[in-house]
Amino acid sequence: MQKASFSIPKLKGKNILLLTHENADLDSLASAAMMHIYLKSKKIKSTLAVPSHINEQALHFAYENKISFMLQPNLAEYDAVMLFDLNDFHQLGLLSSQMRGLCNNRCQEIMVFDHHEPKKESISCASKSFKAFTSTSAVSTTHLLYSILGKDKSFNPKMAFFACVGMIEDTGRFLVGSADSFRAFSDCLSRSKKTYAEILSFAKHIIPEAERVAFLKAAQRAEIIDINDIIVVSSNLSFYQSSAATKLLEFGAQITLVCGSERGGVTTLAARAESAFKEKYNFNLMRDLMLPLQDKLGGNPGGHSGAAIWKGSADEKIVMEEALLLVKAFIIVKGV
Ligand SMILES: [Mn+2]
Numbered sequence: 001m002q003k004a005s006f007s008i009p010k011l012k013g014k015n016i017l018l019l020t021h022e023n024a025d026l027d028s029l030a031s032a033a034m035m036h037i038y039l040k041s042k043k044i045k046s047t048l049a050v051p052s053h054i055n056e057q058a059l060h061f062a063y064e065n066k067i068s069f070m071l072q073p074n075l076a077e078y079d080a081v082m083l084f085d086l087n088d089f090h091q092l093g094l095l096s097s098q099m100r101g102l103c104n105n106r107c108q109e110i111m112v113f114d115h116h117e118p119k120k121e122s123i124s125c126a127s128k129s130f131k132a133f134t135s136t137s138a139v140s141t142t143h144l145l146y147s148i149l150g151k152d153k154s155f156n157p158k159m160a161f162f163a164c165v166g167m168i169e170d171t172g173r174f175l176v177g178s179a180d181s182f183r184a185f186s187d188c189l190s191r192s193k194k195t196y197a198e199i200l201s202f203a204k205h206i207i208p209e210a211e212r213v214a215f216l217k218a219a220q221r222a223e224i225i226d227i228n229d230i231i232v233v234s235s236n237l238s239f240y241q242s243s244a245a246t247k248l249l250e251f252g253a254q255i256t257l258v259c260g261s262e263r264g265g266v267t268t269l270a271a272r273a274e275s276a277f278k279e280k281y282n283f284n285l286m287r288d289l290m291l292p293l294q295d296k297l298g299g300n301p302g303g304h305s306g307a308a309i310w311k312g313s314a315d316e317k318i319v320m321e322e323a324l325l326l327v328k329a330f331i332i333v334k335g336v
Pocket residue numbers: 027028085115139140141170
């Protein structure tokens with residue numbers, strides 16, 4: 001864990017922005033809300049903000065716990081900006097260029113609280129006036145905040161509750177964990193005065209009906225392609241390609257490709273690759289599929305080795321054909 005010390009005196013009298021990543025999730029929002037309570041207890045003013053979108057669960061959580069936040073803040077209006085659960089300019093969506101500007105001007109203090117691996121493009125590398133509180137051993141950003149603030153007397157039941165919510169969400173309800181994270185969770189749960197069931201209820205994935213119907217259609221339209229015993233599943237959907245690709249992977253495929261276009265609009269290809277397959281054959285969806293696809297058809301790829309997306313204007317049938325050719329070529333060349 002990076003031991004930058006978190007000091008309050010410097011923040012007194014300042015106007016602080018607490019910012020989540022774009023498409024804010026439970027961990028990002030809960031950790032910003034924890035900091036908001038903490039600063040308030042020290043009589044420091046802060047405002048919670050989301051770049052432009054918040055996911056369904058985080059919105060439900062904010063509503064139930066009366067957490068107010070603003071959208072599209074003007075970063076220049078604040079003396080200091082704290083970022084929660086991100087370390088990458090792209091994750092700020094529309095605010096990313098504003099943030100680059102702040103980093104270049106160096107007149108504001110920027111603090112990052114994050115538990116992801118910092119990358120080359122990360123904010124921590126770009127800003128000189130910044131402080132990073134990062135730990136890749138923390139299972140969530142709320143876990144990291146607990147390790148920073150948990151011993152302070154202001155750490156109240158609400159902060160403990162928010163810490164639990166972030167931990168349960170980011171571990172997929174403890175599919176991953178460590179002795180330290182179980183200890184932290186146990187301590188926060190007893191301090192939160194909530195039951196385990198109450199915590200779990202916030203981490204429940206509420207899938208809208210339209211999305212559930214889309215999953216069923218994706219399953220119905222799925223084509224199973226066996227390439228040298230590697231199961232590749234392709235399907236077609238106009239919306240929800242990414243979550244459908246994840247769902248199809250859960251059924252047992254090694255690679256899933258879901259492609260489709262909105263009426264008259266852009267074509268989206270979402271792909272997922274199973275971790276064991278990825279590691280065994282050093283397969284990377286960006287390097288081996290999306291970037292070569294961009295070479296052929298233009299468009300914009302994004303994502304990482306196991307989950308990636310491409311958007312462009314090519315016809316959906318052509319996109320799928322090209323994607324399958326690239327996947328086949330990888331499997332055959334690698335002699336899988
Ligand atoms: Mn997180």
